[in-house]
Amino acid sequence: MITSGIEYSVRRTKRRSIAIRVERDGSVTVFAPYFTSNDLIEQSILKNVSWILKKQAEVRKFLSENDIVSFSEQELDEIKHLAGEKIPPVFRLCANVVGVEPKKLTLRPMISKWGSCSSRGHVSINTLLALAPDNVMRYIVIHELCHLKHMDHSKSFKELLYLYCPDHVECDKWLSTEGVVLSRRLRESIVNKNGCKS
Numbered sequence: 001m002i003t004s005g006i007e008y009s010v011r012r013t014k015r016r017s018i019a020i021r022v023e024r025d026g027s028v029t030v031f032a033p034y035f036t037s038n039d040l041i042e043q044s045i046l047k048n049v050s051w052i053l054k055k056q057a058e059v060r061k062f063l064s065e066n067d068i069v070s071f072s073e074q075e076l077d078e079i080k081h082l083a084g085e086k087i088p089p090v091f092r093l094c095a096n097v098v099g100v101e102p103k104k105l106t107l108r109p110m111i112s113k114w115g116s117c118s119s120r121g122h123v124s125i126n127t128l129l130a131l132a133p134d135n136v137m138r139y140i141v142i143h144e145l146c147h148l149k150h151m152d153h154s155k156s157f158k159e160l161l162y163l164y165c166p167d168h169v170e171c172d173k174w175l176s177t178e179g180v181v182l183s184r185r186l187r188e189s190i191v192n193k194n195g196c197k198s
């Protein structure tokens, strides 16, 4: 059985359906009818992992930088899993739209960039984008794919990119706010893992 890896507390009430709430500190509460099985609750968490992680990221945005919470091992695994599910189909679709044939797609967590593209057609995409809104994920994927036509950030490159992503201003805004918080959380996780932080 796959478990969500998300920690949550359960409050059983007279209600008729399951509801999930992300609290102001990022913790998760599940409200469930009295006789709901634990399996059903876990299933409902699993179905909403993407939403919960996104909500938690939003909540943590309001915490100061010193309070940035690292991802747990389980959360990192979940992000990797989500990325593997969400990014490749978008990648294939966008390659068709842009009319390019990338040779290889690599998904990996990256702290300082969202994606990269080599002249040999190897594209890397940051797994953290699994937690981004769909249009932002698409924006980064298309950015890297447009590099297969223009290997720079020239005017022609931008014209092509903006043609496919008319909402690029909104996407850039997300990346520089919510996106930065996600990167910081990842950096924090790696620092913690390496034991460099007291």
Ligand SMILES: [Zn+2]
Residues within 6 Å of the ligand: 143, 147, 152, 153
């Ligand atoms: Zn670029």
